[in-house]
C-alpha cells in the first residue's frame with residue numbers, strides 16, 4: 001500500500017538508496033500503532049524500530065507478519081531505548097498523553113515536557129545525526145524542548161528538527177474541499193504559525209485551486225481548521241484525540257522527508273522548524289526538503305490583511321510557548 005497523496009516518483013527504485021531505519025517512540029499508542037502500520041508498508045523504510053514503555057513486542061510481532069520490505073523490531077522499557085534508536089535515520093515521536101475534553105494542548109505540558117526531554121536526550125546520545133519529527137503536544141513547546149536538549153548535547157542542527165503540523169494541512173485541504181467542491185487529494189493549502197488554536201493560521205487565500213471565499217466562509221473555515229483537534233477530542237468524549245488522521249499525517253510527512261533525504265527534488269511540506277520568518281524562534285511554514293532535511297524555508301508570499309492580523313497576534317504566543325520549553329530544560333538540570 002502506498003500513501004496515495006504522494007507522487008509516484010517518491011517510490012522509484014532509484015530513490016531508495018541506503019538502508020533506512022525509522023524509529024517510532026510511543027509506538028504502542030493511539031497514534032503510534034496506525035503510524036507504524038503505514039510505515040511498515042512504505043517502500044522507503046528498511047527497518048522499523050518500535051519503542052514504547054509498554055506493549056511494543058506485541059505490536060512488532062503483529063506488524064511483522066505483513067509482507068513488505070521493512071524489518072520490524074520491538075523495544076520496550078528505558079533500558080532498551082538505546083538499541084531502538086541506534087542507527088536511526090528518522091525518529092518519529094508520538095509519545096505522551098493526549099487531551100481530554102476541556103483541556104488545552106498546553107495542559108499536556110506538565111507530563112509531556114518530561115517525556116519528550118528524556119527521549120531527546122536518548123536520541124542525542126544514540127542517534128545524534130537523526131532527523132527528529134515531534135508529534136507530542138504541545139508542539140509549540142516540545143519542539144523547542146528538543147532543540148534545547150540537543151544544543152546542550154552539542155548535536156543540534158535546525159535542518160534535522162521538525163514539529164509535525166501536517167494534520168493542520170490535511171484538515172485545511174479536507175474542509176476547504178468540502179465547502180467548495182474541489183478535489184481534496186490535489187488541493188494545497190499552506191498552514192503556518194504553530195500547532196494550537198489561534199496559533200494555527202491557514203493561508204486560505206493561497207489555496208492551489210484559486211477558490212475564493214466570502215468573509216463569513218473565510219472566518220468559519222479558519223476557525224474550523226484552528227480548532228479541528230477539539231472537534232475530535234469532543235467526539236471521542238474522554239478517550240483521546242486524533243489518532244488515525246494523525247497517523248496518516250505523520251506517515252505522509254515521514255515519507256516526504258525520506259524521499260527528500262534520498263534525493264527526490266522539489267518536495268515542499270509545511271512543518272514547525274527553527275525559522276527566521278518572524279520574531280518567533282520556531283514557526284511553521286512551507287519548507288523545501290532536501291538531502292540534509294530543511295533545505296530552504298520559503299517566503300510566506302502575499303497574505304491578506306485578515307491573515308496578517310492573525311499572524312501578528314499569534315507570534316507573541318509562539319515566543320512565549322518556546323520560552324516555556326527552554327525554561328523547562330534549563331530548570332530541570
Ligand SMILES: NC(=O)C1=CN([C@@H]2O[C@H](COP(=O)(O)OP(=O)(O)OC[C@H]3O[C@@H](n4cnc5c(N)ncnc54)[C@H](O)[C@@H]3O)[C@@H](O)[C@H]2O)C=CC1
Pocket residue numbers: 025026027028029030031032051052053054094095096097098099108112115118119134135136137138139164165166167168195240241242243246
Ligand atoms: N502534532 C499533532 O498534530 C498531534 C499531536 N498529538 C499528540 O500526540 C501525543 C500522543 O497521542 P496518542 O497516541 O493519542 O496518545 P496515547 O496515550 O494513545 O499514546 C501515547 C503512547 O506514548 C507512550 N509513552 C508514554 N511515555 C513514554 C515514554 N517515556 N517513552 C515512550 N513512550 C511513552 C504510552 O505508553 C502510549 O503508548 C499526544 O501528546 C497528543 O496530544 C495528537 C494528535 C495530533
Ligand SMILES: O=C([O-])CC(=O)C(=O)O
Pocket residue numbers: 098099105137167228229230232233241242
Ligand atoms: O487536539 C489535540 O489535542 C490533538 C492534536 O494536536 C490535533 O488533533 O491537532
